[in-house]
Each structure stands twice: as structure tokens, then as C-alpha cells.
Amino acid sequence: MSGRLSGRRGGWSLALRLARRDAMRSRGRSLLTLLMIALPVAAVSIADTVYATADISGVEVVERRVGGGQAFVDAGYGAGSTVFQMPDPDDGVAVESRTRGGASRDAMTLEAVEEVLGPRPAITYAQGSVAYETELGVGDVEVLEADLTDPLAAGLVDLTDGRWPTSTDEVLVNADLLERGPGEALSLRDGTELRVVGTAESGSYTNYARAFALPGTFDLGEPSRWVVGGEPVTWDEVLALNRLGATVVSRAVLADPPPDSELPLEVQWGQSLLSGPALTILVLIVVMVLIEVVLLAGPAFAVGARRQARTLALVAAAGGTPAQARRVVLASGVVLGLVAALLGVVLGLVLAWAVMPGVQRFSGQRFGPYDVVPTHLAAVAAFGLVSAVLAAAVPAWLASRQDVVAVLAGRRGDPKPSRRSPLLGLVLMGAGIAGATYGGAQGTSGGGEIPIAVSAIVCVLAMILLAPVVVGVVARLARRLPLPLRFAARDAARHRTRTVPAVAAVAATVAGVVALGIAVSSDEAQNREGYTATLPDDAAAIVDYRRRPDLDAMARRVAEVAPDVTVERVLGIRDSGRRRNEVRVTGPDGGRILTGWNSTLGSSMLVGDAVPAAMIGLDDDQRAAADAVLARGGVVAFSDRALEAEEARVRLIRHDGRERRSTRVEFPAYFVTPEADFPPAQGVLSPAAAEELGAEVVGAALYLPGPLSTAEATDIDEAVSGIARSASFYVERGYQTDDETMIAQLVLGGLGAVLMLGGTLTATFLALSDARPDLATLSAVGATPRTRRSVAAAYALVVGFVGAVLGALVGAVPGIAITYPLTGPYDYYGAGRAVGPSHYLDVPWLLVLGVVVGLPLLTAALVGVTARSRLPLTARLD
Amino acid sequence: MSTKATAPVLRLTDVHRVHGDGEAAVHALRGVSFTAYAGELVAVMGPSGSGKSTLLTIAGGLDQPTSGSVEVEGTDLVGLSHAERARTRRTSVGYVFQGFNLVPALTAAENVALPRELDGVRSGEARRDALAALEEVGIADLADRFPDDMSGGQQQRVAIARAIVGERRLVLADEPTGALDTETGEEILRLLRARCDAGAAGVLVTHEARHAAWADRVVFLRDGVVVDESGSAPVDDLLEAGHA
Known part of the structure; x- marks a missing residue:
């Protein structure tokens, strides 16, 4: 019966009942509010669930990584190093190399592993990338070699059709590879033909062309990875193997990871990933989203409070205090927020399940089983509830201040707008601008x-805070x-x-x-x-970076796959290999004139009786002037600063093994200041100048003035890499928006x-x-x-x-x-x-x-x- | 026709109420004084804009007088805080309005229990009190209906039940029959009369002379001033005097 009691029990149960009934009575508005809050909650729940499902670290689906064995040992870092790992090496690995001064990095052997773990069943596991022949050239296939029929390999690869390989001339391919048409046999670059005996998919990955075979099928070098069976591998054994330079994915350790305090210091940085700036940014994002949700749901609560005005006035007439009136409106935030939070999470879980196959298609990593993190979802649901209560807070506060007598008399009892809040708004705005300026x-x-x-x-x-003022001003301006x-x-x-x-x-x-x-x-x-463009638009260049470049073969191949494309040859001095030329251009005063350049056309110094069309960075006037100098047997040189001089000193250093001979000649010169930071070469020598210097002139690159279509470019690219993997084909498409x-x-x-x-x-x-x-x-x-x-x-x-x-x-x-x-x-x-x-x-x-x-x-x-x-x-x- | 008045439940002394200030000031009440005793039903009459409703809101502590004093069961509401006045309404004063008296989201019983629940009484106990009050106004069988499912007369009965629930001894009614047909209106007034005969003090604002006939006394207001007050004069005489 006391007034104090009314502040607690009576108020809330009554308020919640009123809110519940009111929500049921005005279904449309309640639904609207529910959606405003449930949708963001659902969106975050989807994101979190998809992320948790995609994340397969830890004990989840560990068979994809250790097969039927106890652990996967990876000694890929070499025996000379010490590694430090998190319980799951995917979460963090640090490497400390002990080898110095050219000491050999011996591959680690299975014997070394067994010295730590004791003798136990093991299979080798090797993976790599192998080139194979396609119709037009060469493609890459990711290969995995293991004794796939061994129980230790169970789960690494899923056989989808056919049978397991039984000899080293048989192979399984995945659907991706099959689409590129190896058909009955997979032809490798070295001429080996492997019979395709079935299709299979990697347990872990969904992307790329993949092939699976027995050990020794491909030339992948000495094995450095093993799946080991036997007894569970303990954390101490993992640490011992780490000291030998191997990382370990151990089934037992993942199931029961050691406490953080036992982790090596070297990898503990991984633990504090979510601190400092990252955490601040996360908090800021959450605050921003909260503000947005609160604002979106706000009008519904404002109208709800207005509809309840009569109810609130009656409550006041029956002796309700302002706090109790406030509670009635707040309670509608609680009721709708709770329902919306639950609805949002359930909706999120269902939708996450529905979109999962679609998301999987965008990811190369095979997702784990549907995975839900209850603590995260609880936080998201709490977020929904808090935003609803916050959205109801201002209407609740205003409702408790309404003019009861006016409302009872059938008038609207809006409280007067506050004069202080716009002032506070101005102060905050000033602070915001100051903060932005400071930042x-x-x-x-x-x-x-x-x-x-x-x-x-x-x-x-x-x-x-300023919006009410602006709305008021707009109303005043609306007179006309x-x-x-x-x-x-x-x-x-x-x-x-x-x-x-x-x-x-x-x-x-x-x-x-x-x-x-x-x-x-x-x-x-x-x-x-x-x-910086390196070529004229839609033109292309082919550079052969092999030790013995063969531009003729390249040109022939281009003519085969793209007969309509013009191919020009760009000449330059030979500046790579054992016997090579080095050119240094200096101004009349002997100082360096250019700090850096790209050799995008295969040579640092091009040779021609005119500036090659492939070379950009000169306007028409400059090009004409440059061509004139080259015709006179001179040289065109890029310089960082504008130079008025008409002569340049060119020094040619011929390297032949350890020998070097140097020649220096002065030539008529034309200096160009490049627009870009780095010109495509130092400059252009006229053939006469090159001869006078004694420079060896070679074909530096093929230039395809184009314009090339996308299809032509794709074909040429494939053809070129079919001849030499270290040849480059570059098409200039201008700046492409990412x-x-x-x-x-x-x-x-x-x-x-x-x-x-x-x-x-x-x-x-x-x-x-x-x-x-x-x-x-x-x-x-x-x-x-x-x-x-x-x-x-x-x-x-x-x-x-x-x-x-x-x-x-x-x-x-x-x-x-x-x-x-x-x-x-x-x-x-x-x-x-x-x-x-x-x-x-x-x-x-x-x-x-x-x-x-x-x-x-x-x-x-x-x-x-x-x-x-x-x-x-x-x-x-x- | 009336029980003799004994102790004052409501006493207004020289109450002024001014809305606004300066030139826009409106004097709703100018020095109104009157008293309502336990067991007495006082009718307040007057033309539209005479200050009747203002008088009622001030009597219940919903509004504050600009000057003067308002005593309910011996306590001056003028000196009280907002929360204390709210408490007075929960425990001492009941309102009945012309219409829209009930919270649509609450059942009849819950509406009646509202002041009790607001006072922190356990909902079971509040419901028992509410059922007793509904019993008194004769509609205990409608306890679990929502206002939307009740007739206007039934709704007003619920409102009266709410006004009397608990120990409250002052019932303020503002044109309680305005939205009802004549017959139902009479019933509501009979109910109010019965309540006062049972010991409550009632103040009935009305502009209909035949409703005033139910009252022990009539206070006639015009332009915020008590024009006449009669304890014994026949109501009809009074009305004529007021109009003279």
C-alpha cells in the first residue's frame, strides 16, 4: 500500500501487461517496430553464423586436416629453424631461423619425427602446383600426393566417382579440372601422361583445378609433411617437434588446448588481436548501428506513446506517478525489443542456413558443419533489446511530462520543446568539427x-539535437x-x-x-x-624473361592464335645475362639525370631510329623533336629535371662475367622530363649511337599496338605462357576501378x-x-x-x-x-x-x-x- | 433524501486559477470556496467555460491552483509534491469522466484494479478489491471483458467502480452521463448517489438541471465565480436564481 512499493513491483508488471496488450491491439505498428529491430539483429546473426560455419579452425572437422590419423606434421620450414605455434597452427605460427651463413637447410625426415613421437604408422602428404597442357597452352593444377587408400588418409579427399589410383600413372581429378578438359588423360608439361581413373574433391577446398595421386606421381621433391597415427600427440610432443622446425595439427591438442599461459611468447600476439584500435573501431561501429536502429524504431514508439496518451492520462488520474507513466512506454520497448530480438535471431539462424550454399560458392575453403555461437547471438539479441528500450526512452520521457488535464480534455498535450537541447547540439557540433579537424x-x-x-x-x-529546430524553421518557411x-x-x-x-x-x-x-x-x-600507364591504351607488350629469350617463337605463336593482331619488335640493348651491357646517361656536367626507371619493354635502353610507339610519356612535339635527334644519330634521355642541354654523355659498360669494359661517347641529345614517376626506360639510342658505343642490340620485347579485344588478350596470354612460364604479357587497359x-x-x-x-x-x-x-x-x-x-x-x-x-x-x-x-x-x-x-x-x-x-x-x-x-x-x- | 453531512472530505478555499500570463491570461477560477462533506453529493453547475472542469481537476490534484488552498481529507494538496499528489489520487480521490474513461488494453477488473496496482498492492489482492467494487456497481459478471466489448453504460459503471475501489472517499465526476442515453444516465447517477449515501463525498459537474436534482447541494459557477450555493433551497429555485 505504500508509495515506495509502487516504484517497483506494481509499476513494472502493470506496465508490461499494458505494453503487451497494446502491442497486440496495434498490430501494424508493432510489426513495423519488430521489423526495424529484428532485421538488423537477423543480419548480424546471419553474418556471425556464416562466419562461425566457415571457420573450421580447432577441433571442428579435424579429419579434413589429419585424416584418420592423430596429427598432421608439416616440416616445410626446414630442419634449420625453430617454429612456435598456437595450439592450432592456422591461428598463428612464428618462425625463428637458426641457419646462418649459408648452412644448408636440410629437409626434415620422418625418422626425426619418429625420434620424438616414437615409431608409429605414418603416410607422406605432399602438395604442390604442376603445369599441364591445355588446348591452347598451359594451365596450373594443384596436386596432392598421399597414399589415399590408407586409413590414415580417410577424410582428406572425397572420392566422388571412379576408383582410387593404384599406381603412379593414375590420377583423380576434381570437377574444376575436368571442366578444362583433360578427358581420359592428364598431360603434364614434361610429357607424362596420367590416366584419369575418377573424380574426387578436396576435403578442405572447393576452388582451383585439383588432382590427387599416389606418392611419386608428380615430382614434388622430398616429402616434408606426414599424417601420423598411433597414440594421441600431446602438447609437449608438439613443442618438441616445433623445436625441430615442424608445425603440428594434433587431434588431441585441438580437442583439449593448453592454457594460454603455456603458449610460446612468440605467438601470443595472436591473442591480443582484438585490442586497441580494432576494438575501438568495433565499438564505434556498434554505437553507430545502435544509433541508426534506435532512430529507425523511434518514430513507431513516438506514435505509440501518442496513442497511449489517453491511457497515460488515465493512469495519472488514477494516481500514477510520472515514473509509472514512463514505465508504461518503456515497457513497450522491452516487450517489442524482446520479441524482436528473439525473432531476429531465429530469422537469422534460418536465413543463414538458407544462404550457406550460396556463400560457399564464393569461398575456396570448404565450410564446416552449420555452427552457431550462442554467446555471440545472445549479445546480438541483447543489442536488439537495448536498441528498442533506447528508442522508447525519449517518447517515454516526453509522455511522462505530458499535460494530463489537456489530454483528458481531448486536446493534445505536447510538452514545449526544450530550449537547452539545441544549444547542447551546437556545442556538440562544434566539438565534432573540432575532433574531425584534429583527426x-x-x-x-x-x-x-x-x-x-x-x-x-x-x-x-x-x-x-538540432533537428527539431531545423524542422521548426522548415515549417515557418513553408508559408508560401x-x-x-x-x-x-x-x-x-x-x-x-x-x-x-x-x-x-x-x-x-x-x-x-x-x-x-x-x-x-x-x-x-x-x-x-x-x-601510370606503361603502354598506349589497349596495346600490349610481350617480354621474354628467359635466359635465352626467343621472341621469334613468341611472334609465331601470337600469329597463330590471333592472326589479325599486328606484332612489332622493340629493340634494346642486351642488359641481362652473363654478357650484358649497362648504359649510364649523364648530362653535360656529368651528373646523374634520372633516379629510376621501369624496364617494361624488356630493356633499360631502347634502340630505334624513332621513338618506339610503345614508349609513352612524350607529347607530339616532344616526339617529333626526339625523332629528329635520333635521325641525326643522337640519343633521347629521360631526366628528372628539365634540361636545356643539347648533348649527353653516354657511358656503356660491357660486362662479361667478371670483366668489364667501358666506353664513353658524347651524342646530340634530347631530354624529356617524364610525366610519370618512372619512365619505361632510360631513353632511346639511335642505331648509329648504339653501334658507336659497341652495344649489343637485341629484340627486347614484342609490341602489339592493338587495340586488343579481351578475347584476343586471353588467347595470347595463354599462348605466351604456353611457351615460357617466365614470359610476361601485359595489356594496357588504363586505370581500372577496383x-x-x-x-x-x-x-x-x-x-x-x-x-x-x-x-x-x-x-x-x-x-x-x-x-x-x-x-x-x-x-x-x-x-x-x-x-x-x-x-x-x-x-x-x-x-x-x-x-x-x-x-x-x-x-x-x-x-x-x-x-x-x-x-x-x-x-x-x-x-x-x-x-x-x-x-x-x-x-x-x-x-x-x-x-x-x-x-x-x-x-x-x-x-x-x-x-x-x-x-x-x-x-x-x- | 440525504444523509446529513458530517466531516469535510474536500474543502476549497479562495481558489484562483489563471491560465497563461500578461494579456493572454485567462481567469478560469476567481476565488472559489466550497466544501463537500462525507455522505454528500454536490453538483457543480454552470455554462460552458465557467470553470467547472478546472474546479474538478484542481480538486483531484491533477492541476494546481494559482492561489488558494485545496484540502482533501484534511491534507492541503497545494503544498504537496507531484508524487505525493499522485499518491492522494491513488488512495483518496476517484475520477469519472464523460467518456473514454477506461484503458482499452485492460479488462474491466484490471481497469478497476489500476489505482490499487499503481499503489503497489499485489495483483491478486488488487483484483479482489476490484471484484468487490464491480459487485457494488452490479457488473461483477463483466470483470474480464475489455472496454471495447462493453456498452457505454457498462463502461461508466466500471469507471465508477474504479473511482470507489479501496478506501477512497472522494468521487469527482465530470459530466459522467454526457455520452449516455437518458435512462442509462439516470442509473449511473443513482449509483453515484448510493455511493455517497454509503459515506463518500461526491462532486458532480453537470450542466443538466435534472441531474442536479440528485445532489444534496448545488454550487453554481459563472465566469469562475461561485454565483450561488445552496444547501437546502430547492434546486429549481436555485437554477432560476442563477439565471436571473
């Missing part, structure tokens, strides 16, 4: 990202607008509790999209700017659109159901159904547009700041020589425009089309 000022030296990310969140919070917009703007301002979270949700989304968009496209701008960048932008745009549509649509339909009495009045005085549609569309437009503009402004702050650490000058060589401009800023205007103007219009159109144009007449109160 940006850190430059590439590191550490700037976290202040910027924190400032992004601070700016979003500030924006939430047509009726639907005016109505929508005023209504939005009058019902700030539901408008502000909707506007803020849109704004937070847009802020994220704009910030990341600026970051991604600025990064992209830097990459594009930093890209697939990942493209995908990142698409995902950004898509995610932004979905969140924005979701936020705007919910807010709009909630507003419309809330504004029903007003709309009824509107139609009672003769408004057409079209007016109602227009009002609906206008509401969406106001929420979407105000949110988008606010968001774009708020997102620009961290977006611009992050470009400083992101696109600052790199120090490529660690020698203090930073290359490129200090900073790139590229605002993706199309994305911004699309998000700020396009999406709100699209949403408004959607709402206009889908809104019901007729509505039942309603009383002023439900």
Missing part, C-alpha cells in the same frame, strides 16, 4: 582515424508553399517526437553514405592520379537507399495514421482524394529532404576529415621521399545529389502512389 591534422602519420570516427558520432548526436507541403511541414513540426527520429534516421544514413562516399571516391581519385571500390560504392548507395526508404516510409505512414483526424477534417471540407495523396507524398518529401540535407552536411565533416589520413602522400620507399600531392578530395556529387534530391523524390513518389486515398471517417479520439 585530419594528424595526416598519414596514423591515429587520426579514431578521433574522426568519434567525431562522426558526436556530429550525428548533435544533429539529432502549396497546401500539401505546407500541411506536411507544419504537421511535421507540430509532432516533433515522431518527426525528429525519422528525420534523424534519414540524416544519419545519409551522413554515413556521404562520409564513406567522400572517403572512397577520394581514395579512388588518389589511385587514379597515381596510376572491383572492390565499385562494389563498395554500390553497396553504399544500395544500403543508403534501403535505410532511407525504410526510415522515410515508416515515418510517413505513422504520421498519416496519426494525422487521420486532421485528414478527415480536410476531406470533410471538400479535399479530393488527390489532396490526401499529395499530403502523404509531401510528408515523405519533407522528412526525406530535410533529413538528407542535414545528413549530407553532417556527413561532410568526417568525410572531408578522413581524406587527410586516407589520401595523404605515401612514402613509397621509406626514404622520406613522399610522392604526389598532399591530399585528394573528391566529392561524389552524383551520389550526393542522388541521395539528397533523388531518393527523397523517389520516396515521395512511392508514397504518393501507395497511400490510400480514401479513409474511414474517424472520431477525434480512438
Whole structure:
């Protein structure tokens, strides 16, 4: 009977009952809220479950790694080293090499293993990559050699068709390899023909062409990996083998790993992976997502609280305290949050199971059995619950402050807007901008990202506090607008509790999209700017890096596979091999003129009576001038600085084994300053100059002026690598936007659109159901159904547009700041020589425009089309 | 027709209530004083905007007077905190409004039990009290129905049951029959009358003379001032005096 008691038991059970019944009574709104919270929970649950399923470290499906044996011993590091491993070497290995001064790294033997483990059954396990003949040239196949029929090998390879190989001229192939058509036999590069006796798949991997055979089938060298059977292998034995240079995957150790304290210090860094910056970033992401979810669910709770206004007033009249009224609204957060969290996790588990085969296709590693981490899911569910309660917190607080008398009298009892919160908003915004500036000022030296990310969140919070003011200003500006917009703007301002979270949700989304968009496209701008073409567009070059290059054979092969392609020969001095020439070009003063160059055309100094077409970096005038000098028997040289001189000293050093002879001649010269950081060669010698120097001129590269089609390029590539694996074929396709960048932008745009549509649509339909009495009045005085549609569309437009503009402004702050650490000058060589401009800023205007103007219009159109144009007449109160 | 008044349950002394300030100030009540005793039903009458409802919200502590004192069972509500006034409403005062009296998400019994539960009483005990109150207003059989499934008259009975549940001795009714047909309205008033005869004090705001006939006394308000108050004069005479 005491008032104090009412603060506890009575309040909550009553509040929860009210919330439960209320949720059941307004099913539409409850469902909306459930989805807003359940969907993110489901998304994270899916991600976590897929990750856990894909992750097969530890004792899970250990048979794929140790077969039917007790352990897999890998001595690939060599006997000269000591290794340190985590209980599962896949989680971390450190190697300390003891061999110094050319001491041989003897391969470890099975005997050495047995000295530690005692005699026990073992099979060798060897893997490698082998070249095989395809129709056009050569392909690679990953091969595994083991005694596949031995019980110790059980689980390593799954036989899908045919039989196991019984001799070293038989092989099993996987489906990937079969598609490339070995048919009955697999022909290796060395001429060996292996009979295909069946198909099989690796237990661990799903990608690449693979073949499986008995030991000795391929030439894979001395075995250094074994699957051992017998007694379980203990952690102490693992450590002993580590000292011999072998890592061990032991069934027994994985099942019962040693405590962290027993791990070698060398690998303990792996334990602290999730600390410092990574953890900070994770926390920031969680906070950001939490804000977004809270904002998305906020309007539903605001409308819910408004619908409960009468109930809350009655509770107050019956003697309920403000705290009890608050609890009633909060309880709806608890009820809906609990249900949404459970629903989200269940949904996530089901969907994860459903999408797993699709995800597997993108991964080369075979997933383990469906795997769920209960602690993670509990955390995700708790996140859902917390976000619902937080979303209900502000409506609850406002509801407890409502004017009871006004509500009882049938008026709406909105509390007056706070004057303090916009001020706090301004202060926070200032702090956010200051933080972003501070972070940006850190430059590439590191550490700037976290202040910027924190400032992004601070700016979003500030924006939430400032949004009511902006909405109010928009309503005031709406005086001259047509009726639907005016109505929508005023209504939005009058019902700030539901408008502000909707506007803020849109704004937070847009802020994220704009910030990341600026970051991604600025990064992209830097990459594009930093890209140096090595050949004219769509042209190609073939360079044979073998000791005895054979460009003629290459040219013939190209003519066979691509008869329409022109092939030109680029000449250059021979500058590789035992007998080679070295050219040094110096200015008239004898100083070095060029710090570095690429030998993309096979030679450091090209030879020709004109500048080869393959050489880029000269404009038409320069090319004409250069050609003139070459015609006079001179030399064209790239120089770091502009040089006005007309002569160059060229020194040729002929190496022949240890001998070297040097010649120096002065030639008429033309100096070019390259646009790119590094020119494709030092320059071009005229044939006459080369002769005078006594340089050996050879075919350096084949040049295919093209333009080459993708199909031609693929064929030539395969043909060229068929002749020599160390030959390179390069097609210049200009700067290619990274697939990942493209995908990142698409995902950004898509995610932004979905969140924005979701936020705007919910807010709009909630507003419309809330504004029903007003709309009824509107139609009672003769408004057409079209007016109602227009009002609906206008509401969406106001929420979407105000949110988008606010968001774009708020997102620009961290977006611009992050470009400083992101696109600052790199120090490529660690020698203090930073290359490129200090900073790139590229605002993706199309994305911004699309998000700020396009999406709100699209949403408004959607709402206009889908809104019901007729509505039942309603009383002023439900 | 009435039990003689004994102890004052509600006493308003020189109550003023001003909404807003400056030029926009509206004087809803200007120095209203009156007393309601246990066992007495007082009707407050007056034209629209005369301050009747304001009087009632102030009497129940939902609103605070700008000046003056409001005593409920000897306690001055003016000096109390928000929470203490809420407590007074839970334990001493019951409201009945014109309509929409009930929380739609709660059953009849739960609606009646609401003040008890808010007071921290165990829900089983609160339900027993609620059933007793429903019994008194004659609809114990409807205890587990939701308001949406009840007629207007039934809903008002539930509201009255809620107003009297527990030991509460002051029932404030604001046009409790406004949304009902004549016959049902009369029944509700009979119920209210019976409650007062059983020892509660009732204040009934109404603008219908025939409802005022159920009252022991009529307080007539106009423009926030008590125009007349009569303990014994026939109601009809009073009404004429008020309109004169």
C-alpha cells in the first residue's frame, strides 16, 4: 500500500501487461517496430553464423586436416629453424631461423619425427602446383600426393566417382579440372601422361583445378609433411617437434588446448588481436548501428506513446506517478525489443542456413558443419533489446511530462520543446568539427582515424539535437508553399517526437553514405592520379624473361592464335645475362639525370631510329623533336629535371662475367622530363649511337599496338605462357576501378537507399495514421482524394529532404576529415621521399545529389502512389 | 433524501486559477470556496467555460491552483509534491469522466484494479478489491471483458467502480452521463448517489438541471465565480436564481 512499493513491483508488471496488450491491439505498428529491430539483429546473426560455419579452425572437422590419423606434421620450414605455434597452427605460427651463413637447410625426415613421437604408422602428404597442357597452352593444377587408400588418409579427399589410383600413372581429378578438359588423360608439361581413373574433391577446398595421386606421381621433391597415427600427440610432443622446425595439427591438442599461459611468447600476439584500435573501431561501429536502429524504431514508439496518451492520462488520474507513466512506454520497448530480438535471431539462424550454399560458392575453403555461437547471438539479441528500450526512452520521457488535464480534455498535450537541447547540439557540433579537424591534422602519420570516427558520432548526436529546430524553421518557411507541403511541414513540426527520429534516421544514413562516399571516391581519385600507364591504351607488350629469350617463337605463336593482331619488335640493348651491357646517361656536367626507371619493354635502353610507339610519356612535339635527334644519330634521355642541354654523355659498360669494359661517347641529345614517376626506360639510342658505343642490340620485347579485344588478350596470354612460364604479357587497359571500390560504392548507395526508404516510409505512414483526424477534417471540407495523396507524398518529401540535407552536411565533416589520413602522400620507399600531392578530395556529387534530391523524390513518389486515398471517417479520439 | 453531512472530505478555499500570463491570461477560477462533506453529493453547475472542469481537476490534484488552498481529507494538496499528489489520487480521490474513461488494453477488473496496482498492492489482492467494487456497481459478471466489448453504460459503471475501489472517499465526476442515453444516465447517477449515501463525498459537474436534482447541494459557477450555493433551497429555485 505504500508509495515506495509502487516504484517497483506494481509499476513494472502493470506496465508490461499494458505494453503487451497494446502491442497486440496495434498490430501494424508493432510489426513495423519488430521489423526495424529484428532485421538488423537477423543480419548480424546471419553474418556471425556464416562466419562461425566457415571457420573450421580447432577441433571442428579435424579429419579434413589429419585424416584418420592423430596429427598432421608439416616440416616445410626446414630442419634449420625453430617454429612456435598456437595450439592450432592456422591461428598463428612464428618462425625463428637458426641457419646462418649459408648452412644448408636440410629437409626434415620422418625418422626425426619418429625420434620424438616414437615409431608409429605414418603416410607422406605432399602438395604442390604442376603445369599441364591445355588446348591452347598451359594451365596450373594443384596436386596432392598421399597414399589415399590408407586409413590414415580417410577424410582428406572425397572420392566422388571412379576408383582410387593404384599406381603412379593414375590420377583423380576434381570437377574444376575436368571442366578444362583433360578427358581420359592428364598431360603434364614434361610429357607424362596420367590416366584419369575418377573424380574426387578436396576435403578442405572447393576452388582451383585439383588432382590427387599416389606418392611419386608428380615430382614434388622430398616429402616434408606426414599424417601420423598411433597414440594421441600431446602438447609437449608438439613443442618438441616445433623445436625441430615442424608445425603440428594434433587431434588431441585441438580437442583439449593448453592454457594460454603455456603458449610460446612468440605467438601470443595472436591473442591480443582484438585490442586497441580494432576494438575501438568495433565499438564505434556498434554505437553507430545502435544509433541508426534506435532512430529507425523511434518514430513507431513516438506514435505509440501518442496513442497511449489517453491511457497515460488515465493512469495519472488514477494516481500514477510520472515514473509509472514512463514505465508504461518503456515497457513497450522491452516487450517489442524482446520479441524482436528473439525473432531476429531465429530469422537469422534460418536465413543463414538458407544462404550457406550460396556463400560457399564464393569461398575456396570448404565450410564446416552449420555452427552457431550462442554467446555471440545472445549479445546480438541483447543489442536488439537495448536498441528498442533506447528508442522508447525519449517518447517515454516526453509522455511522462505530458499535460494530463489537456489530454483528458481531448486536446493534445505536447510538452514545449526544450530550449537547452539545441544549444547542447551546437556545442556538440562544434566539438565534432573540432575532433574531425584534429583527426585530419594528424595526416598519414596514423591515429587520426579514431578521433574522426568519434567525431562522426558526436556530429550525428548533435544533429539529432538540432533537428527539431531545423524542422521548426522548415515549417515557418513553408508559408508560401502549396497546401500539401505546407500541411506536411507544419504537421511535421507540430509532432516533433515522431518527426525528429525519422528525420534523424534519414540524416544519419545519409551522413554515413556521404562520409564513406567522400572517403572512397577520394581514395579512388588518389589511385587514379597515381596510376601510370606503361603502354598506349589497349596495346600490349610481350617480354621474354628467359635466359635465352626467343621472341621469334613468341611472334609465331601470337600469329597463330590471333592472326589479325599486328606484332612489332622493340629493340634494346642486351642488359641481362652473363654478357650484358649497362648504359649510364649523364648530362653535360656529368651528373646523374634520372633516379629510376621501369624496364617494361624488356630493356633499360631502347634502340630505334624513332621513338618506339610503345614508349609513352612524350607529347607530339616532344616526339617529333626526339625523332629528329635520333635521325641525326643522337640519343633521347629521360631526366628528372628539365634540361636545356643539347648533348649527353653516354657511358656503356660491357660486362662479361667478371670483366668489364667501358666506353664513353658524347651524342646530340634530347631530354624529356617524364610525366610519370618512372619512365619505361632510360631513353632511346639511335642505331648509329648504339653501334658507336659497341652495344649489343637485341629484340627486347614484342609490341602489339592493338587495340586488343579481351578475347584476343586471353588467347595470347595463354599462348605466351604456353611457351615460357617466365614470359610476361601485359595489356594496357588504363586505370581500372577496383572491383572492390565499385562494389563498395554500390553497396553504399544500395544500403543508403534501403535505410532511407525504410526510415522515410515508416515515418510517413505513422504520421498519416496519426494525422487521420486532421485528414478527415480536410476531406470533410471538400479535399479530393488527390489532396490526401499529395499530403502523404509531401510528408515523405519533407522528412526525406530535410533529413538528407542535414545528413549530407553532417556527413561532410568526417568525410572531408578522413581524406587527410586516407589520401595523404605515401612514402613509397621509406626514404622520406613522399610522392604526389598532399591530399585528394573528391566529392561524389552524383551520389550526393542522388541521395539528397533523388531518393527523397523517389520516396515521395512511392508514397504518393501507395497511400490510400480514401479513409474511414474517424472520431477525434480512438 | 440525504444523509446529513458530517466531516469535510474536500474543502476549497479562495481558489484562483489563471491560465497563461500578461494579456493572454485567462481567469478560469476567481476565488472559489466550497466544501463537500462525507455522505454528500454536490453538483457543480454552470455554462460552458465557467470553470467547472478546472474546479474538478484542481480538486483531484491533477492541476494546481494559482492561489488558494485545496484540502482533501484534511491534507492541503497545494503544498504537496507531484508524487505525493499522485499518491492522494491513488488512495483518496476517484475520477469519472464523460467518456473514454477506461484503458482499452485492460479488462474491466484490471481497469478497476489500476489505482490499487499503481499503489503497489499485489495483483491478486488488487483484483479482489476490484471484484468487490464491480459487485457494488452490479457488473461483477463483466470483470474480464475489455472496454471495447462493453456498452457505454457498462463502461461508466466500471469507471465508477474504479473511482470507489479501496478506501477512497472522494468521487469527482465530470459530466459522467454526457455520452449516455437518458435512462442509462439516470442509473449511473443513482449509483453515484448510493455511493455517497454509503459515506463518500461526491462532486458532480453537470450542466443538466435534472441531474442536479440528485445532489444534496448545488454550487453554481459563472465566469469562475461561485454565483450561488445552496444547501437546502430547492434546486429549481436555485437554477432560476442563477439565471436571473
